[in-house]
Amino acid sequence: MRAKRLTGSLACLVVLTLTAAGCGLSGGGSGDGDATAGGCKVDKGNVGTGKLSGEVKGKITFQTTNLKKDFGDFFNGVIADFEKAHPGTEVKWIDDPGDNTFTTRTVADAQACTLADVINVNAPTATALTKAGYLLDVATKDPAASKPFVPSFWKTAVFKDGDGKAIHTALPWYTGGVVLTYNKDLLKKAGVDPAKPPTTLFGLFADYEKVAKAGDGKFYATMANPVWRIPSDFDQMGIKILSDDGKSAVFADDPRTAQWVAWMAKLYKAGAMPKDSLSSSNDPSTLYSQGKVAYGSTNPSFVRFVKQNSPSIYDKTAVGQQPYDALGRASAGAPQYISVAATSKNAPTALSFAEFLTNAENQTAWCKDPNVVIFPTTTDSLNDPFFQNATGSDPFSQARKLVADQLKTASTNQTNLSPAVQNAMVSQVQLAMQGKKSPEQAVKDAQEKANELLKQAG
Template structure:
């Protein structure tokens, strides 16, 4: 069971750009050369005011290293950020360096609006973890369209007291989906407490071992038998009261709140959430259990954010240099230590901050997550838009309510996803 795609710094709700009139295609090709000088604009997503000093420090250091450059930093609020990027893309007025997740880079790159880093700056690839770099590669197009900036993953938190009350071993949380179902049904039967607060996301299908896309990446195929099998598990849990009914509603965002109120027994999260439990729910914190993510694949889910350079930038040499600078090992490590995220650069996770426990639960979660990221997977396909997410949520809800079979629900959502993909 995993969270929906998120950055852990801010909520991430991907807004589709496909079919929204992205005009002004800007093709890029070949290595970019030229003097690093002049002005560029760098746009971030909801980093002010908490990280103002950090970003200003990075900008100052870059300008000092490259005399004659000026970096204008613009921070946009979380609400409406992706709509803002969409509008700027349509108008051909994207900033020189933009903070975007992989699923937003996909429609921009498909329209030729982002610089292909494999061509423009091929030497940069060696700086980053392979799974981070791969997150910005566009299937069917070739190339990478974003410098990986920060990564995250997280453990499963569970309520030991609720487990114990239901006769479950508080030291043996579920590690696979089969175990999760068995324990969830037992919990619901004996204590009338739901194990889960959210329906399955596309990441859950991947964690279950479902094939999401065809080999050529051109069609979704997660309505395969294994996908139906997962939805049938959730249907059994829902019918037994092991999944909260509120999870089926369109705008439900209360999974974390349900867990904090001890109305559900298990939730995915991060070190940030652990600190919140400690402050806002001390009685829960006293009974908190920390476990590895539930997965059939052996690989945890990874979430990634990065920065891209629009092909329309009038100062590509400086924009590319700054994109690489803001995401270099030194700057990423500083950012990770103040924000609770993880660096995407090679060797970044070898810092003692990510390898040494100090006896606190926060350090325990951080060290475990850092180890997890070594072979974690960015399971969310870059092609999977917010419209597709909404279609999946609605079809899952219909299956839970018995309006259609799990097989029919998945057939319908895959058909819709493939329609949107084209």
């Protein structure tokens, strides 16, 4: 259900391909006739400054990522409700497996002008598709689109087009929140009190070090690949990653960045992380479920995976507050989004369905599913007693209550990095973790490489 981060040379290929292919948006307001979006011929109403108009009817495609197996009944119900409310409409649901080729295939669909009408995207994919001109500016095409959403979540749905203008090309959908998930037994073996989670990331790293010593190669603290931590750790620490205009990297200016890299290198050398996980795209799910990793994913939905796949480890699992660090409040991270293709041949219906799917009623209904720990992005949903009055001591209930409390004041401050920039930063940290560069040099080189990519991207 969680879109995987893209790593390695594939990320660079995707961004470069999109940048080269994208021709931006052109054309006027609503009406018939041809314009272009990302190099594809589209109706003029899909682009420009005019509000979208037209009848809600006809066929559209709706693409999700790995949801049909577990939530088929729910989404088929949503589709049936929409089709009933709008006679003459037909929604074809496509469920992508969400594997490592997802972004590559999405790019190919966009360039072939066959992107699904309504598509579930994460922040990196939305960033790339917006820059290339393939997504509808929903705030322009429906000025009332923002009304249902928590303002901080709506703010995250802003991405830059080919001219560098910030536009809303997505509707916030569901979010996971951020929690600390851990194996109580392994922490006790390491002399770490499970009832007292650390309040800073460096404090958490110190606990990782204790786990490394106690585990002695039999179990570990966490996974090594920094792709899971960049940019989230920096955001949580309040380290500024990009300049205000987003055109240059500034993270090396903060001395805590080099300290963070030094900790990562120290932990890797000490055996806090499996050596073969430094460049692996795998998250902690499998090893955690085998009792070989003390800390699980920070996504609350992770507890569902553990419950289904390893009941014995689930019984040893607890959920605590991820360190607030310098922010003084929780970071909810970026949610999953629903976007409408600017290349849609039936944009009025696509936008209507996207708004129907993400409205408060449907978000609340899905988030109440007993088999999932996700949270809505609409104000009315978060005010529902289900979220405000969460109780219970099991990991599921703990996660629900903790994140429900967080979202009242949480900052959705995740920095949107292109896959290429993220990969450039990750690669340098990996070199430092291997002892091939000092932390200071790795941070300096990471910023230089990030700036080169940002300059190329304009």
